[in-house]
Amino acid sequence: MLKVSKEVARKWYGSNNGGGRASITELEKRITALESEMQNGIAAPDAWDRMIVLKKALWHEYRIEESIWIQKSRLKWIQEGDRNTRFFHLVASERKRVNAIKSLLVDNVMVEDPLNVKKAVVDHFRDAYNRTHALDIKNIGLDFGKVNEEERLSLQKPFTEGEI
Numbered sequence: 001m002l003k004v005s006k007e008v009a010r011k012w013y014g015s016n017n018g019g020g021r022a023s024i025t026e027l028e029k030r031i032t033a034l035e036s037e038m039q040n041g042i043a044a045p046d047a048w049d050r051m052i053v054l055k056k057a058l059w060h061e062y063r064i065e066e067s068i069w070i071q072k073s074r075l076k077w078i079q080e081g082d083r084n085t086r087f088f089h090l091v092a093s094e095r096k097r098v099n100a101i102k103s104l105l106v107d108n109v110m111v112e113d114p115l116n117v118k119k120a121v122v123d124h125f126r127d128a129y130n131r132t133h134a135l136d137i138k139n140i141g142l143d144f145g146k147v148n149e150e151e152r153l154s155l156q157k158p159f160t161e162g163e164i
Helices: 002-016 021-040 047-080 083-099 114-130 149-156
Strands: 104-106 109-111
Touching: 021 047, 104 114, 109 114
Parallel strands: none
Antiparallel strands: 104 109
């Protein structure tokens, strides 16, 4: 019964909707031919009107084809399910489990309480980002000579094409 209904529905669709892809191909050919006639100056006076009608029909066929593909994809999803959902959920869960910080060694003491772990992490980064990391040149122990006025001007002048 279902196979017979399917076959009847296909015949009905083909006769009432121009046959889908074949209809689209035919409309595209007719539009291309009409555009060619218009460019060569041999088109009939009603060419613009025919072009509008053909493009509307083509647009209508595109919308029908799009609707069919949406329905087919929805049907496939309903029948098969989304196999990727389970995969991505498993990957995300594993990543969350692996990335979880359950304990930290702080000053040779193991911290396992989640609130204390959080506090230790916050304290570590607060200390790391509040320190000054600049090194004073005087502490390096190298003797840097001073730049005189002529050298300063030479360093500040724009580059020329030849220098590059």
